[in-house]
Amino acid sequence: MIIYLKKFGTTLTSRQIGKEAFAAILPVIKTAEAHERIEIDFDGVVTFSPSWGDEFFRPLFEQFAGRVFLKASNNASVKATLAMLEKVYGKPLPQSPAK
Amino acid sequence: MKNTSFLSIADAAAFVGVSTQTLRRWDKSGVLKPDFLSPGGHRKYRQHMLETFSANARGIADQWVSSREPMPLEAKYHCENSGVFQVCLHRFEQELVEELKDENKAALIVAVAGEIGNNAFDHNFGNWPDVSGVFFAYDLKKCQVIIAERGQGILTTLKRVRPQLQTNEQALRTAFTEIVTGRAPEPRGNGLKFVRDVVTHNPLCLFFQSGDVQVEISPEKKDLLIIPAEKDIRGTHVVLEYK
Numbered sequence: 001m002i003i004y005l006k007k008f009g010t011t012l013t014s015r016q017i018g019k020e021a022f023a024a025i026l027p028v029i030k031t032a033e034a035h036e037r038i039e040i041d042f043d044g045v046v047t048f049s050p051s052w053g054d055e056f057f058r059p060l061f062e063q064f065a066g067r068v069f070l071k072a073s074n075n076a077s078v079k080a081t082l083a084m085l086e087k088v089y090g091k092p093l094p095q096s097p098a099k
Numbered sequence: 100m101k102n103t104s105f106l107s108i109a110d111a112a113a114f115v116g117v118s119t120q121t122l123r124r125w126d127k128s129g130v131l132k133p134d135f136l137s138p139g140g141h142r143k144y145r146q147h148m149l150e151t152f153s154a155n156a157r158g159i160a161d162q163w164v165s166s167r168e169p170m171p172l173e174a175k176y177h178c179e180n181s182g183v184f185q186v187c188l189h190r191f192e193q194e195l196v197e198e199l200k201d202e203n204k205a206a207l208i209v210a211v212a213g214e215i216g217n218n219a220f221d222h223n224f225g226n227w228p229d230v231s232g233v234f235f236a237y238d239l240k241k242c243q244v245i246i247a248e249r250g251q252g253i254l255t256t257l258k259r260v261r262p263q264l265q266t267n268e269q270a271l272r273t274a275f276t277e278i279v280t281g282r283a284p285e286p287r288g289n290g291l292k293f294v295r296d297v298v299t300h301n302p303l304c305l306f307f308q309s310g311d312v313q314v315e316i317s318p319e320k321k322d323l324l325i326i327p328a329e330k331d332i333r334g335t336h337v338v339l340e341y342k
Contacts, residue, residue, distance in 0.1 A: 011209065013209070047213060049210040049290075049293065050290065051213070075202070075203065075206055078206075080207065080296065081293070
């Protein structure tokens with residue numbers, strides 16, 4: 001399953017909206033097969049910041065541990081945000097294998 | 100041609116949209132001095148100076164956060180709630196991408212502005228002392244973003260989880276250097292660390308005032324040199340400049 005974050009908007013900075021985004025996508029993820037990979041695609045997102053990212057990724061990684069992978073992105077705010085979240089979580093975030 | 104008519108303090112107050120008491124206070128504090136005093140000692144203001152003053156978003160934000168009583172704020176600057184701020188931030192993102200022709204640079208600037216503005220809502224929701232919301236303005240020609248709020252301030256917020264904090268200087272340093280949040284036990288508290296990280300690694304300059312202290316951060320000013328501000332303010336006042 002691929003989750004396209006651009007479906008939540010191009011400016012993803014608010015905690016409230018990040019939390020709401022996770023609540024909205026959770027029922028969809030639950031329809032996936034038990035061991036299906038969940039890939040996160042950042043294409044089309046313009047601005048991404050840790051507040052939105054933390055509210056979305058923290059429960060996602062907790063509830064679907066080992067199944068969530070992040071697709072590579074060249075967006076500078078995505079890179080900076082993921083680097084910050086790795087510091088906060090104290091571990092690297094799982095990346096999708098490069099094609 | 101410049102309008103050189105002179106206004107009385109009552110007319111000047113109406114022009115700027117504040118009370119005459121506020122203009123007298125601004126005179127004393129140096130925020131806005133009259134152009135001259137009449138022989139009878141009455142304050143007189145040049146209209147074109149007031150126009151310049153009113154057009155200066157940074158000056159307006161400064162007055163707004165430093166005045167004891169909240170002054171009226173034009174709707175174009177006032178994001179009363181988080182939803183309005185998201186709309187304004189998105190519009191800023193679109194205009195900045197168009198202006199800079201550089202999506203990555205725009206993304207980092209908007210991310211920093213977003214973290215600062217959203218932080219204000221997160222930490223003051225339900226607890227705004229007088230006026231809710233943030234002042235938000237940007238100037239694509241001056242390459243400047245201004246965010247200000249009359250919230251509780253960082254010290255009050257962080258003291259809930261770090262009771263040992265005593266000063267605005269300690270609180271500001273903590274906010275920029277430690278993963279700590281005034282909304283514990285919620286796992287938060289990375290916003291200003293992210294802001295500092297982005298600003299020190301990109302051609303950006305951040306002026307951040309909280310209460311009676313301020314700090315300037317840029318790639319050349321990585322150390323958090325927190326110094327006393329000229330005056331005490333409510334909440335925070337932030338100016339982000341980009342090159």
